[in-house]
Amino acid sequence: MKILPKLLATLALLAFPPEADAHDSERHAGAIMIEKAWARKTSRTVSAAAYMSVKNTGHETDELLDAESPIARTTMIHRSYEEDGIMKMDHMEAIALSPGETVDFAPGGFHIMLMGLEKPLEKGDVFPVTLTFQHAGKVQVIVEVSGMMGPQ
């Protein structure tokens, strides 16, 4: 009888649902591929930043125009940079992606700024961010919250 082991395996899956499938943090839409979406846990509710790798696998330039997330009051595309020894942030109207280009959103550079969080981000949390591209349209990616050291 093969039914019993199968049933047990199903029950085990139901009892321990995976918190987030690894593939949820990867999205392919049109020519746009988004990978490794993550955010650092926060101690307070004020704001957070989400990071990811965005690749244009197509033959035409595309542009990232907007970002939104239901967990924040305001979501913006930002770029951090250092000027005269001071870290500053710019709001980006758009980020162009040439054919074959990968833009890394990472600490100290481009990031998705989440302002006015509903609650602090805890390690293991997941939340959606929707990026809007001129050609690829809206692409939703699931962001995984890591500890202070970032994804291990």
Ligand SMILES: [Cu+2]
């Ligand atoms: Cu910012």
